[in-house]
Amino acid sequence: MLGTGMHPWGKWGRPFAEYGVAAAREALRDAGVAWRDVGFAVGAATIRNGYPGFVAGATYARALGWSGARIASCYAACASGAQAIDIARTRILAGLCDVALVVGADATPKGFFTPVGGDRPDDPDWLRFRLLGATNPAYFGLYARRRMASYGSTPEDFAAVKVKNALAGSLNPLARYRRTVTAEEVLASPMVADPLRLMDICATSDGGAALVLASSAYARRHGVTDAVRLAAVSTVTPVFPSTVLELPEFATDSCAAVPPPERSFRQSLAHAAYEEAGLGPREVSFAEVYDLSTALELDWVEDIGLCPPGEADKLLRAGDTALGGRVPVNPSGGLASFGEAIPAQAIAQVCELTRQLRGWAGARQVAGARVGLAVNQGLFGHGSAVIATR
């Protein structure tokens, strides 16, 4: 990872490409790489910004000035950025290019994410709104209630996640929300999807993030000997039968005839990354997890193996997952402080891994960080886990 760049998250109301180009320029500057030297540019697509959003790779290449570089665009819901990284990395590992640029950016409307327009009764993402009014927060509410029933988590535990992440976010100049909050404020915020309140649920944001990736040989030729390395990128899909109700589905798979797999989807995402990196949860110095809700952060902490199922609340209460704790979770401030800018988010997670591993994270620096893990999950069987090391 030679360079990182980010446009601050917010609700800026400008075209998404502006955020992406700003992030790309910063990443190139940080890497000391000229755009002309980039052999391959991958854009993580956005589906709410018309044709330029679908062909994001071309949009960024054109904005930076057509240079003849090969391009690709990919969409994989919340994992779009990680898939873009994976495509760039694979091309580098195949020896087909030395330097690649990965960019993701989004401009989002206010309020709930809604399905793309038009009557589409054959699209489950449209139908779940039409038939059930099942918004994204509704699914987060179902998971949170299930967690309370299974493990005895409480709304106070969920609020403590927000308090922790808001504190980290207050130390991050790129975050959208930079104010610390109290548990009382969280617990007094309006109920949205029972048992989750407004401050338990991540907002939707504008933002952009970019990375410059290069082969080890290229880095060495340019005098970089201690670059942060991508040790693993996992983009595995679920294994039938998946017994967790996932967005935007109406039902789980059936486990009546075929027994469920050993690991849930989220667990399998992290597991595959650990296998690829030859590392385990014990080696992880810190993690960026997809806290679409406060309760979901607790699920992730268990799914990536930082503790057994049902014990994430204990880790949280002991301060283990806070800045300065044994294994900080979301030292960037997480989605709680950023809000979600879908195609940029997984790239932003990897930017944070890189900054932390370089020791450039300032007041939110994780001391002695050697191994960072970033995980996310999105609609339609998409998800990712990335491990970076130094």
Added chain:
Amino acid sequence: MTLAIEGWFTVGPDGTHLLGTRCGSCGTVAFPPRGGPCPAPDCPGQSMEQTRLSRRGRVWSYTVARYPPPAPFVAAEPYTPVTLAAVELAREGIVVLGQVKDLAPEELEVGMEVELTCGPLADGPLVWMWGRVS
């Protein structure tokens, strides 16, 4: 009586039934109904036949939408909060999401038994719903 979606459930004298599909080869059930080969990757089954799902199950989880969901949902005016329950059907080994009818959130509990019924969306057509055991 208009159904909000054709082929996913039926309403008759013997109550409301969800319609799924069952693989003729391994017995795997799917909801919503699906054509094509069996969803189990190792099953050679190529044909899925229609099947009625169990009418009773246990609440896996539930939530209440305190704000009106956006279009294409049609919210009642004034808005009455929509309760959703994910219900586990033991025989089929699946969890099915649905709106909850005539049960206040305070009456709901993870693990309690509920029964399938149906009710109208705010603009008229019927949809399956989870309700009190008769």
